[in-house]
Amino acid sequence: MSFFVPTLKQWGYLxxxxxxxxxxxxxxxxxxADSDYSRQxxxxxxxxxTIYGFDADQExxxxxxAELASQNITWTEKHIPLALWNHCQGASLxxxxxPGCSSLYPPNDVVIDRLSEYSDRHKLISTTQVATTTLDNFFVNLQSPIDxxxxxxxxxxxxxxxxxxxHIIPDVLAAVVEVNFVELYKHQPLFADVDQYLRNSQFTLFDIGQKWHGLRQGISLMSRQHRGQFVWTDGYYFRDLIRPDQNHHLKTPDRILKLACLADMLSFYDYALELLGYLTKRYGLSDRRYNFADCIIQSLENxxxxxxxxxxxxxxxxxxRKYTYLS
Structure with missing residues (x-):
């Protein structure tokens, strides 16, 4: 649930x-349901x-x-039956x-056979060839950057x-990335690998989502402190476009406003407030488009x-409050 976005909408800032x-x-x-952005x-x-969805599952x-077409949605959303990867040469699925545990990496029986639930869910049924493409290749003529x-x-x-x-990742403002701490699939990158890449790309880890654990196969004994082995979670990453010691081509008022909206929609209200306040104090005196003082105060008071x-x-x-009379 968002905090500031409804008021930003009301005041025409969106x-x-x-x-x-x-x-x-x-x-x-x-x-x-929480994966459906139209329900969030x-x-x-x-x-x-605009929402683009990718999955190797054609059906x-x-x-x-078809569901979207029947809903007469007022935004643009389409789901493309392609597997995104780091090359366009095709791969084994x-x-x-x-089905949701299918991967371009083969299941790692040495690991999953020792963890309850995972041994059944990740059991290999078949292998098929799928077409792959890359973000850069598919969006070569993208007009609006992926945020x-x-x-x-x-x-x-x-x-x-x-x-x-x-081309694509350098323009992304925020990322929600599933990360693994256990090698459920053979040779898959783990959290440390993903985190290092994103940090080197000037993203900052803000938080992790629900933690999913695995108990030893056939053993239901666990303590109050630990619910088994930590297997996976989601990492929430944002750009930090207002750090004075970092220069980035995304450091523009419009992109910072987008970043504030993303932070708010993903329930990082303090970061959204910091960004909106930064825009107000940095640009609000000379440009009313970036004066959010009244909007912020109203959101808080409501x-x-x-x-x-x-x-x-x-x-x-x-x-x-000293900026409210200008907006």
Missing amino acids: DSIHLTLCIVGSRKIDEF GWEIFAPNL ACDRRN YVTQH LIQLDVQGGELNVLLGGKN NPEAVKHGINTIPFVTEL
Whole structure:
């Protein structure tokens, strides 16, 4: 749930921006409602919203596209039956007992056979050849940059990132990336590999999502402190476009506003507030398009919990009040 975006919409600040989201591994939308961006409030950006979904599952893409067509959506969204990778030469898809666990990496029996649930879900059923492409190749003529990318491709997240390293990833503002701490698939990159690549690309890890564990096969004994071996989670990464010691081509008011919206939509309210405050203090005196003082104050005052905790009186917010008469 967003905090500032509804008020930004009300005041017309969203009229001048267009958000583009890319979901790689979009068949998960069929399984998890929280993977469906249209159910998370992103439609508030319509019609200035474009969503691209990629998955090797043709039927899942067709089903999702048909569902969208029947809904008469007011934004642009399409799901493409292609596997994104770090090359365009095609690859083997290892189909598992649970379709959502299929991967371009083969299941690692040495590991999964020792973990409850994973041994069945990741059991190899068949192998098939699929077409692959890269982010850079598919979006070679992309007009609007991808602002947020979500990756859930069962161990192949780093390869997808590498496939967009020349043109697409340098423009991305935020990334939600599934990361593994256990080698469920043979030779797959783990969290350290993905994290190092993203940090070297000037992304900052802000938080992780729900932690998923695995218990030893046939053993249901666990302690209160530990629920088994830490297997995987989602990493939430953002650009830090207001660090004074970093220069980046994305460091423009419009991109920082987009970043604030993404942070807000992903429930990082403090970062969204910091970014909106930065824009107000840096540009708000000379350009009303970036004066969000009244918008910020209204958002805070309309939230009972924020008022209860006295957020209106903190120095950061108090300082913004001097800009309210301009907006």
